[in-house]
Amino acid sequence: MPRRRLCFPRPLRPLLAVLGLALGMGGHALRGGEASVIIPAGDYRPITRATSDPEAIAVAAFLLDILPITNAEFLAFVTAHPQWRRSRVSPLFADETYLRHWTGDLDPGPAAPADAPVINISWFAARAYARAQTKRLPTLAEWELAAAAGYTTPVGRDEPAFKQDLYTWLSAPTPEVLPSVATARATLHGARGLHGLVWEWVDDFDTAMVTGESRADVATDQNLFCGGAAASATDPGDYAAFMRQALRSSLKARQGTSSLGFRCATDLPPPSDQP
Template identity: 40%
Template sequence: MNFFDSSVKRAASRRGHRLAAGMIALALAFPVVAAEYIAIPGGAYQSVLPTADTPLDVIIKPMSMRAEPVTNAEFLAFVRSHPQWRRDKVAGVFAESRYLDHWMGDQSISDAQARQPIVKVSWFAAQAYCESEDARLPSWHEWEYVAAADETHRDARNDPAWRNRILGWYSKTSNGDPEWVGGAPNAYGVRDLHGLVWEWVDDFNALFVSADNRNQGDPDLLKFCGAGALSMQDRDNYAVLMRIAMLSSLKGADVTGNVGFRCVRPDQETTP
């Protein structure tokens, strides 16, 4: 800690501004570091989830994706600079009552939470955070494209060992706080797409699970008939079905203890 930081803290304490001193200490304890974005080359691949316009083959444009999920410390810095997203001020239409209720206070977290991925955050809040970084939430297909990679291959979906490892995590009950971010990078250099938390995607409300295949003609939704659609393409990828079912069950203001997010930035050269 430098002389200036020490002096400010002493002055705040002498004036009896305990809140000010606490906020200064928090800022020093959890310094905000510029987020690392990884360049993701574009490409074509076969999605397990067809859309009305894209039955199987999907083209992903080049983009940059956050290397890690957004952490509690990063989201804390965001709500301090955007107070409308504090849990004591956020509008109910944008976040339900459990929003950020795992934090110690409206603007405080524990040391242990600093490097944990943010959870109990609504889709609206996640999107607002990404916009503060000149980014957005990834689409389902963008997330799926990058998440198909293991540590050495950009598409490991045909590797039974990798699929079993992913399924093993998805099948576990989510109890307690998540682990810290910082897992092994995949072939793109992106970490923690699996094994830590589920993640919001931009078009989560279009991941529609329908038991009635007569609804398949609706052009406004991504529709598939449960296991039937997966059986046409990738019936062994049950972990993906679990994620789609989870996201499709949520509303934009919902929060859960196991859903976080990360952001993407479109490649500027390919953006109109």
């Protein structure tokens, strides 16, 4: 992954502590200091929507992990929660893709470096991890709002440098061994690796293709994707968003993939009462 430059955040971004820890250290150390950043409130505009849906969804400000969850962090989770180890997990919550690149239950092995994003994680497992940290997965709207930001402006798709990096990543095959999360450059709000490392689970991924009528379920969703999506697209130029939507509609909650990880979110604490 030579195209992923090690980046130096702008002086205004409160990330120096994180960067300092990031240099040459393993997975959990990366999350030392500030672990999450505030994503300011904003509007998420779905790339496709039913005619009855609003053009924009207001998203409240929330806290998002700066980095995707690493193998080292997930190892700590399965160590503490044996029911989520590969050999013990219920087939209801994870299929045979679960952690299949790990060498053993508690041994990530050479294909899963400590500081690389963890992949092959089911949606149930990602949620269980988040719950164990008293966090949650971001919603689709939250994730997309955070991911819309470029390196220096709130609208990355209008930023040439950002767009170039994004499309370079989209067109490159997933490497067999993923690089350290530290290789991802921070975007405007300080989150890193929303693009350029792995795709990420969102809590409501399965609503991605449910439109007005879902009674006939999956087969209909597929049909709608081909024609319907393009017809109602609000920004057909946002190719990356279409890719994410197509990916989400193909996912199953029990199934992980070799390019799908996750990170956690939390509500902002309510504003303290005025005296």
